[in-house]
Amino acid sequence: GNSVTQMEGPVTLSEEAFLTINCTYTATGYPSLFWYVQYPGEGLQLLLKATKADDKGSNKGFEATYRKETTSFHLEKGSVQVSDSAVYFCALGRDTDKLIFGTGTRLQVFP
């Protein structure tokens, strides 16, 4: 079946450091891929998405490229801020099917 695997956290970084959160997936066909972010005490928010191979999603300085050959959708940011501290979820979805989430990766950024 379809599944998403994320690197375990927490990821601890200093402000302005480079961020990578790994995400790989298993799916039949061509799913859409997403990153959601959950700030403390809030619900999830869509951060970015990509709907086909080689697409790059980007938002708020975050980027992720849909790599079909490696079945990956790694999240990157060149310079993190304290305000980026949150839990990040990778997810996949196809057509009208339900969205499948990874287990989430907590990011902690210190000044």
Add this chain to the structure above:
Amino acid sequence: KAGVTQTPRYLIKTRGQQVTLSCSPISGHRSVSWYQQTPGQGLQFLFEYFSETQRNKGNFPGRFSGRQFSNSRSEMNVSTLELGDSALYLCASSLLQAIAGELFFGEGSRLTVL
């Protein structure tokens, strides 16, 4: 534009009781999905409703049920509560049935079962 509203935000129940959680989607959204979030299991899909019909269902026991009303508001019910049902229950709405992943989440209802 108001977001997804979930009530109550926090509640405490004891084993064997039942609970009903409510979700009001964004105006105009016809699809409502429910997820259970726990530290150990992450986000687990419960069910999705579209135009009052259950469209997808996750792998949860029959104690978990839901419904959607004609105004798209949704409720989920958990009967005979168990300690393991303690979790954050998240509701998400989307505009159309066919757009997988375009979900807008509420802040959740945190259920504690004692």
